[in-house]
Amino acid sequence: LHRKKSYRIRNYLWYYLFSFGARLGYEVFYALSFSYLYWNLDSFICRQLMLIWAILMYTGQALKDIIRIPRPNGPNILILEPQYALEYGMPSTHAMLAAMVPVTLYSLLHNRYQISPLLFIFCSICWCTLICCSRLYLGMHSVLDILVGLSLTGILLAFTLPILSILDHFLIRNPLSPFIITAILIIASSLYPVSNKQSPSRGDTVTIISASGGVYIGSWLNYQLSIIRDSSQSNELYPILWPSLNDLPLIVGRFLIGLCSLFILRLLGKSFTQWAIRYFTGFKDLNNEQTKHMTIVEIPVKMITFIMVGLAISYVGPLMARIAHIERHSMLFEA
Numbered sequence: 001l002h003r004k005k006s007y008r009i010r011n012y013l014w015y016y017l018f019s020f021g022a023r024l025g026y027e028v029f030y031a032l033s034f035s036y037l038y039w040n041l042d043s044f045i046c047r048q049l050m051l052i053w054a055i056l057m058y059t060g061q062a063l064k065d066i067i068r069i070p071r072p073n074g075p076n077i078l079i080l081e082p083q084y085a086l087e088y089g090m091p092s093t094h095a096m097l098a099a100m101v102p103v104t105l106y107s108l109l110h111n112r113y114q115i116s117p118l119l120f121i122f123c124s125i126c127w128c129t130l131i132c133c134s135r136l137y138l139g140m141h142s143v144l145d146i147l148v149g150l151s152l153t154g155i156l157l158a159f160t161l162p163i164l165s166i167l168d169h170f171l172i173r174n175p176l177s178p179f180i181i182t183a184i185l186i187i188a189s190s191l192y193p194v195s196n197k198q199s200p201s202r203g204d205t206v207t208i209i210s211a212s213g214g215v216y217i218g219s220w221l222n223y224q225l226s227i228i229r230d231s232s233q234s235n236e237l238y239p240i241l242w243p244s245l246n247d248l249p250l251i252v253g254r255f256l257i258g259l260c261s262l263f264i265l266r267l268l269g270k271s272f273t274q275w276a277i278r279y280f281t282g283f284k285d286l287n288n289e290q291t292k293h294m295t296i297v298e299i300p301v302k303m304i305t306f307i308m309v310g311l312a313i314s315y316v317g318p319l320m321a322r323i324a325h326i327e328r329h330s331m332l333f334e335a
Helices: 012-023 027-041 043-067 093-109 117-137 143-173 177-190 201-224 248-281 295-323 329-333
Strands: none
Touching: 012 117, 027 043, 027 201, 027 248, 027 295, 043 093, 043 143, 043 201, 043 295, 093 117, 093 143, 117 143, 143 177, 143 201, 177 201, 177 295, 201 295, 248 295
């Protein structure tokens, strides 16, 4: 058990720096980042990055509940994120994300855009170091947890990156893709290891894979309706263009319209699922600690809610932007 300890912050620079670094590994940051990337930059890269994100997070979180090595504990260790203290510690999924994002981005970008490798490597090292060190500073992981997370990422990326484009091609072009994705989500959620204590790990994992699945279902819809098409086969790399002042209102408008769509669909998905569970099970209160972690409650609520979030990112948000005549025209050739 991790007892609450009193403490005083002496160096606010390190505290705020590493607290910020920790936020770079949580779902809220990635929800906003992926949404912005899809709506304003490149949906092709966004959906493939989310696919790798889902695979790595499912693997890492599942291994935590299989290995069951607790968070660091001791008289000189202070856990500064007590809401996550009940989760197990190895492997560090923050470390996995810290390595996965830059490696996957580089793999996708260098075949598509004109980028500076040295600048990218420098930024990647800073990114990875900040996130990994934040886990040590906040008392959430040991050095071994982080090393295992980084090593596991290297192994998984070695297998997934070579087939990433094949998976992406299949998932947005196969006529049965929505049914295949839904079946995979149900099976993966059902097979998730049962933890011997209440923790947010299963719910967070279902959230991640469902959002990624929803993005692919929305992208499949876009392709079937010819909203996105195959780009011309060319080996020419695109230059990275910085937005002009005239682009800023369009960027902000797309982001705000997309966020409104996201919040509305999230609310509708959660409300409908909770109503259906109450109707079919007779449960009255789905928010108490015992009920909300039951499999029959947690998995459907998380899955349906965040499939809707994924649909908002990939289909409804861009649809609303087209209706408002502020769509990003380059999205047309991002199949």
